[in-house]
Amino acid sequence: MNNRKNEKVTRTNSPHLKRFYYTLDQAIEKPFNWSQLGRLLQYVKPYSKKLLPAAILAMLISTLVRLIVPILIGKVAIDLAIQKQDTNLLVQLVVGVAILYLISYVANSLRIKWVNVLGQNVIYDLRTHLFSHVQRLSHRFFDSKSAGSILVRIMNDINSLQELFTNGIINLLMDIVTLLGIIVILFVLSPKLALAIMVILPVMFFISTKLRRNIRRSWQDVRIQQSRLNSHLNESIQGIRITQSFSQEKENTEYFNGINTDNFEAWRNATKRSAMFRPFVELSNAVGTVILISYGAWLIILGPTNGGIEVGTFVSFAFYLGMFWEPISRLGQMYNQLLMAMASSERIFEFLDEQPNVEEQTNAIELKDMKGHIEFEKVQFSYDDNRIALHEISLEMKSGETIALVGHTGSGKSTIANLISRFYDPTKGVVKIDGQDLKGVTIDSLRQQISVVLQDTFIFSGTIMENIRFGRPSATDEEVIEAAKVVGADEFIQRMGDGYETEVEERGNILSAGERQLLSFARALLADPRILILDEATSSIDTETEVKIQHALKTLLKGRTAIMIAHRLSTIREADHIYVLDHGRIIEQGNHRQLMDQQGEYFDLVKTQFEMLDAM
Template sequence: MAKAPKQEYKSPHLQRFKYTQDQAIEKQFNWKQMGRMLQYVKPYSKRLLPAAIIAMLVSTIVRLIVPVLIGKVAIDLAIKGEDPNLLIQLVVGISILYVLSFVGNTLRIRWVNILGQNVIYDLRKHLFSHVQRLSHKFFDNRSAGSILVRIMNDINSLQELFTNGIINLLMDVVTLIGIIVILLVLSPKLALAIMIILPIMFFISTKLRRNIRRSWQDVRIQQSRLNSHLNESIQGIRITQSFSQENENTEYFDGVNSDNFESWRNATKKSAMFRPFVEMSNAVGTVILISYGAFLIINGQITVGTFVTFSTFLGMFWEPISRLGQMYNQLLMAMAASERIFEFLDEEPNVEERKDAIELKDMKGHIDFDHVRFSYDEDRVALHDISLEIKQGQTVALVGHTGSGKSTIANLISRFYDPTNGSVKIDGHDLRDVKLNSVRQQISVVLQDTFIFSGTIMENIRFGRPDATDEEVIESAKVVGADDFIQRLANGYETEVEERGNILSAGERQLLSFARALLADPKILILDEATSSIDTETEVKIQEALNRLLKGRTAIIIAHRLSTIRDSDNIIVLEHGRILEQGNHSELMELKGEYFDLVKTQFQMLDAM
């Protein structure tokens, strides 16, 4: 196989693809972790697993009995004693045993595949459900591609282990033990002579374990990086093409692809050492059998039938050992994958729900920030000692330069993060004392970067409230002015929007997100730069709809377009995580401070256009 050329990362700006969170996990190989994986087999241990084991035992016992019958009965008794009737009976008996073995193997393969697919289904479902419950901080530090690799590729790596590996392991162990017992019974001297190679084989194989395991871990890491780059490249293809960066992107992909190729080549090269080593051991065992076995026959210590039985079992003896070597490689791959899976499963949400958390029913929407300090990490303080009150039904606008802390305040209200110090309260309840779902089900958020799911227009709007009727969905769309463009689509509300709503304009996607949020009938509505993708004419329509909609609801509006927040009850001006000014539009304009400067600058920019 030709070696792929090694590519270097020549472009400095492409270093952004080097993910630091997806590193090798250095843990000792232990059976405790294997036991943890096998917990997913437990639900099927009463029916499928015992049935598969019984079927395996039937076929294995037949394999062990037949060589003994051929050597000790066919050769030593029937042929040597010239007894054709015994030979005929033996042929019929062996035929029946092989039919029994065929049935056992068929059932074993069927049942273990059903068992394995169920285990993989449960594990993937568990991992996906767990990842969905993790806090925003978890996703801040990881690319979508690396998460995708763990849910798909790493779990797929366990498929062979659960569908065939476990039962095959048991079958090979039973076969090996059975052969050893039979050989020791037939001739202890010859059996011990053949098995003298086993300690040497065990010693050398243990030396290879750490290197093989680490190399398969590296394969997983390189696959994760490759998937991360692919995910980002495909999503950013329009930007890549607009800047004519296809060649640089391809050059970087060659480098990542080459690393992936090298990791696989290295892992398979080390794993491939097992098979030749077993073959060499088999050759040594054959030499011992022929030389020492012939000596024992000449001296009358064993019969020809015993020698033939030994010869048959010798091939069978090294076969399970060889498969156990391959199984060990498979186990190492599965262990490397499971470590990465359990790393995610062991991840605890940063925003935890207390066991005694209360249900916040019938939220009023009164919000208090009490000396709140928040930092995303030790070196990045986003909010400094923020204290503010947002009364029920008020519309409050947050303004300020990028990085001033506006979105952080919105995230704390939805409890996507917990404050580092101080407390955030709704209706007098500290959010840390309230059940998460009871808070978030009564808050709707519309983001600047709206996300539209694959499916129909109707399904996307209904995402805000799955039990809503078609009439309620349509009414929500009418309120925000989305009904007009929806009706112009070929299939109206049943139009498929494709991945990320590609058939819709940015403004249309934003209108859908408005309808989705409003359908949820929230007590608190957060608009985070929600009108940035909408043209001025559409913005006027939305503003009229919002004026009707926001009555009786608490609203937090984050906007750079200051024209959209003039009618807000309170405008809070933020700078570097601190409150500089607050008041309504008229009060802040009279103050002639930071807000006055922002408004003046924005109008000057509009006049210059």
């Protein structure tokens, strides 16, 4: 914790963090990814037949009105109606402009409505796609990613795209149409004056181009700092009991302040750089106005007959000049918005491009009517390149047998269970069920017939009824209650205020460890699996609860292949076959009596357990 506290001070001297910032710099130097923008726009495609065309049409109508009105005011109102004192024409013009503005109001209202519906639908689809994809990723992915970093992608990064899809795309089109329309109209009205005003554009383009790289860099840094902040928040909240137990609140707060400061500085830097663009545009507007007044006044003095302009043309130019810099300013903001979206989309597509390590073959078959006969043929497995978890082991678990896996921590017991559920694929060798290589069957058909009860069972927010039904969502209330009765959970459930409708908090904090484990047994029984994996499932249960569990297991294990990973003798002594593992190798096997007679490693484990019980 103390190392964490000082990380902000020493981070530039840390080799790990140097690699972190080097990787960040490498990512930032990449050019603008147009193909990535194309991928984002693919999410708009389902709405491109109705919502998008309707929004574009409304945008074109309102833009057309904006472009027409200055001409009507300058050329018609001033040069014709006022100079010739034509009152009827002036009244007609006022009524016409009022009608045009009413049409523009309706068009803008519809545009805002339609683009917001479009944007929210796109964000909904993108978030759903990302969440669904993450759920299908292999365990290796979650081994290397923190929950906080995943949460940032699904929530913050997608939220940052919301403005792009709700307003950005349509506003971009509207500003481009407005700019092109203004340029054409200005050159039609007076090529000389238009050319004089446009002379500032190349300088503006050159300077704004220089700003883009720094702006993009700063927003990418914001996303990375947010990810670090959220990761730490998630870790701190989940580990709050440990933090308080060791009185480390102050140290944890100091470390959080360091990360929060980095996040604050990243936002401040990004905002400061982005804010430079608008004042620059306003400065350009000021220069353009000076040119308009000085050169435009001289052209008015010359008059139309000498190559000059009329007063109405000058007024129209003034209107268009004000309108001209406005879309340019918005385009600058749009570019900043686009850079933010690209920084977020890079992180979103990083996850979407992640492929499961456990891949389902295109010709995979459904494993129907599983019997539960499991075979390992010279299976080797490594979680990484540095350590082999299993060394070419071969074993057989016959249908309906109860198999126990015992051994010291890190001997490979849980790895075998993970390979049976195909959370990982073996590095070498083959894992078969009913003679079928697991790589050739569909993952859903395999896992739907396997239930896993872990040492640290997970209870979801919701009712007790919903938590048990998670094992089989189609189960009736009566089936849920029956499963709870079989495993002995009904007794404590009935004592709770609302019985099966009692709301349990996140992770089931209102329940004891034993009660949570009983619910997990009920959940597993309700799923009616052909293979049941109990991974230290009784280690956190008291003696009284264990008696209930032992009774429940007789019903739970009947007719099923069961793999039990446990240290308690009472849990494994009745197993049909016991495999003793050490550093990824099977060193002994047989039933309880046979292994005790051998007086080997298993005998020593049992003896040690009895000695510990006697000492207590």
